[in-house]
Amino acid sequence: MTVVRCDNVVHIYRAEDDDVVALRGVDLEVGQGESVALLGPSGAGKTTLLWLLAGLLRPSAGGLHVLGRDVEKLSPGALSRLRAREIGVVLQNPARNVLAYATAAQNVAQAQRIGRTRRPIGELLERAGLGHVARRPAGRLSGGEQQRLAVAIAMAHRPRLLLADEPTSQLDRASATAVIELLRDAASESGTTVVVVTHDPAVGTAFDRSLTIRDGRVGSEGKDGTEYLVVGRDGSVQLPPALQEILPPGTRAVARALPDGVELRREAE
Ligand code: ADP
Numbered sequence: 001m002t003v004v005r006c007d008n009v010v011h012i013y014r015a016e017d018d019d020v021v022a023l024r025g026v027d028l029e030v031g032q033g034e035s036v037a038l039l040g041p042s043g044a045g046k047t048t049l050l051w052l053l054a055g056l057l058r059p060s061a062g063g064l065h066v067l068g069r070d071v072e073k074l075s076p077g078a079l080s081r082l083r084a085r086e087i088g089v090v091l092q093n094p095a096r097n098v099l100a101y102a103t104a105a106q107n108v109a110q111a112q113r114i115g116r117t118r119r120p121i122g123e124l125l126e127r128a129g130l131g132h133v134a135r136r137p138a139g140r141l142s143g144g145e146q147q148r149l150a151v152a153i154a155m156a157h158r159p160r161l162l163l164a165d166e167p168t169s170q171l172d173r174a175s176a177t178a179v180i181e182l183l184r185d186a187a188s189e190s191g192t193t194v195v196v197v198t199h200d201p202a203v204g205t206a207f208d209r210s211l212t213i214r215d216g217r218v219g220s221e222g223k224d225g226t227e228y229l230v231v232g233r234d235g236s237v238q239l240p241p242a243l244q245e246i247l248p249p250g251t252r253a254v255a256r257a258l259p260d261g262v263e264l265r266r267e268a269e
């Protein structure tokens with residue numbers, strides 16, 4: 001079953017003086033139980049895409065199906081019910097994911113009240129490396145501990161779709177690895193589909209697929225150790241940085257068909 005489907009999704013932030021085109025035609029399909037990392041430079045549109053998948057934003061154009069629902073046809077109430085019951089979200093800002101005055105354990109319990117099924121709170125906190133701070137108010141946890149708590153909260157109701165935006169940005173290597181393990185286990189044990197935004201290419205390789213977003217669209221996809229360029233609807237390809245040194249932006253190139261591909265050569269000088 002397809003859990004996420006984007007067809008030429010465009011997102012524009014409207015402002016009085018200046019519109020920002022954050023996504024300019026994203027095509028994407030993610031199946032049940034798949035885990036996908038979204039990579040890409042700052043400002044590429046990763047967070048915008050995650051918010052669209054979470055139903056926190058709606059696309060300006062294009063088709064978006066999440067968990068079999070056409071997002072465009074859902075009322076705001078239906079969309080927020082879908083999110084509460086079947087989606088777990090870790091936002092980029094750690095403090096926004098937790099209730100500061102509730103303890104870590106209460107935060108997880110709160111998240112379970114509206115979910116489908118529950119996971120044992122103690123076990124979940126233990127696996128997130130938070131067993132020793134279960135009774136501490138979330139506001140008194142460190143940034144890294146809040147980030148791990150956010151992941152535990154997002155997983156607490158066994159969502160069908162788990163979305164996390166830079167969940168390891170404040171963690172050292174060991175804690176980051178633990179969080180990635182936790183996310184991967186969600187995919188393998190519960191069949192949860194996992195989409196994680198990350199800056200860290202090492203995190204990217206831990207998942208089934210990694211998609212690199214550049215300039216508002218999916219430029220390349222890493223799978224089974226190979227990095228593939230993704231040809232856009234208009235036939236465009238984004239050359240990776242190393243190849244841009246050979247063919248810098250604005251270069252005129254001659255394209256020639258080969259039996260299994262296309263060759264690009266710089267115009268002769
Ligand atoms: P990333 O997460 O990859 O860094 P974002 O999705 O946050 O990228 O941003 C994509 C583009 O949209 C950037 O140019 C950013 O400045 C712009 N943007 C993000 N949020 C807003 C907003 N609320 N209003 C206007 N522009 C925004």
Ligand code: MG
Nearest residue numbers: 046047048092
């Ligand atoms: Mg972001």
